[in-house]
Amino acid sequence: MAGSEHSDGEPGRVVNVAPSIDYGTRLRAGIIVPSGNPVAEPEISAMLPDGVSALFTRLELRGSSEQELLAMLDGLEGASRLLSHAEVGTIVFHCTAVSTFAPELAPQIVQRIERATGIPGLVTADAILHAITALGGQRVALLTPYNRSVHEREIAFLESHGVNVVHDAFMGLETNSEMARLAPAALRDWVLEQIKDDVDTIFLSCTALRSAGIIQAIEQRTQRSVVTSNQAMAWQLLRANGISDVNPLFGRLFSLRGERAAEPQECVPR
Helix, strand or coil, rough: CCCCEEEEECCCCCCEEEECCCCCCCCEEEEEEECCCCHEEEHHHCHHHHHHHHEEEEEECCCHHHHHHHHHHHHHHHHHHHHHHHCCEEEEEEEEEHHCCCCHHHHHHHHHHHHHCCEEEEHHHHHHHHHHHHHHCCCCEEEEEHHHHHHHHHHHHHHHCCEEEEEEEEEECCCHHHHHHHHCHHHHHHHHHCCCCCCCCEEECCCCCCCCHHHHHHHHHHHEEEEEHHHHHHHHHHHHHCCCCCCCCCCCCHHHHCCCCCCCCCCCCC
16 A cells, blocks of 8 residues: 555645555465466455465466366476565465365375475365365355366365265356456356255355455355355465454354364365
8 A cells, every 4th residue: 555645734734654564474475376367366365464465476377178287286396486585484376176186186286385495385175175174064065167077076076075065066167267257246146046955065166266255245145154265275374374363254264263274074085
């Protein structure tokens, strides 16, 4: 926010107001996002409390083919090292479709980050599992903008970790740009159309959806907990670093206190 000038009431006297700049005195995090994603940065930044800052970098990903998704990981170590130069406290790999590609991939991503930098790593897939577990989700609706292949891989990932997906729907979109163009109001209405009586938790997946501003409205309309990819990652980033600030504007998840998220269930091979 830029500085400004204003009068204090005395004629001819102007008072300078210093700008408020948050340099991350409590936590400075490094976050890796897909190159075509214009949504994750503003949403995560809006969710972080005073004293916590996020520094972002990108790896190439615009589409949804298997080759494109896995190729995003080719530059993982290099991107992580660049973030480490800024002395961040945590490095996050933030892409839902890549980190849920297979049950064993998320821990491999974290290991690669930590080996390359010596800095603790986090990944979107784990944050989602922590969030669903913390909210006590027993019967989950998975709603995604993805194509069928990505969507079905995400169901398989969740179920391999003990998440009971009782309802699912997908939009069939291919690119980050298409997903980011969805208007929040249209996205909200689509979610509300999908909810069934037997669901207790709604997981609206994808870091490129403009979903942060509709979490509270969906929870109020449905009386069910809502998890989104950006919300889950921001919350897990804070709790993993012992920061327990709450912000109900971003849903029930952000109303939960505690130093760390509850541990998700162990992966059960299927």
